[in-house]
Amino acid sequence: MRGEKGGSASVHLLAENPEIICRVCQFYKPGKEVLECGAFKILKFFVESGRLSVEEIEEAAKVVEKTSSEEV
Numbered sequence: 001m002r003g004e005k006g007g008s009a010s011v012h013l014l015a016e017n018p019e020i021i022c023r024v025c026q027f028y029k030p031g032k033e034v035l036e037c038g039a040f041k042i043l044k045f046f047v048e049s050g051r052l053s054v055e056e057i058e059e060a061a062k063v064v065e066k067t068s069s070e071e072v
């Protein structure tokens with residue numbers, strides 16, 4: 001249920017695909033267990049409470065990636 005805000009499906013999607021959040025994190029190692037940091041938990045809380053969608057996180061991650069690549 002991408003695009004929808006909140007709900008167990010969105011939270012499950014994040015649990016199964018932590019890279020949705022973590023892909024822009026310098027500490028992220030694909031294939032390794034993700035220990036949820038405070039930022040991850042805060043984003044998960046917003047998704048859980050319906051204030052943020054997974055799609056909005058993905059959009060933000062794209063902007064962060066683009067901005068980061070321009071800074072190098």
Ligand code: SF4
Nearest residue numbers: 022025028036037040
């Ligand atoms: S849980 Fe937090 S610290 Fe760990 S990889 Fe994801 S964003 Fe980075």
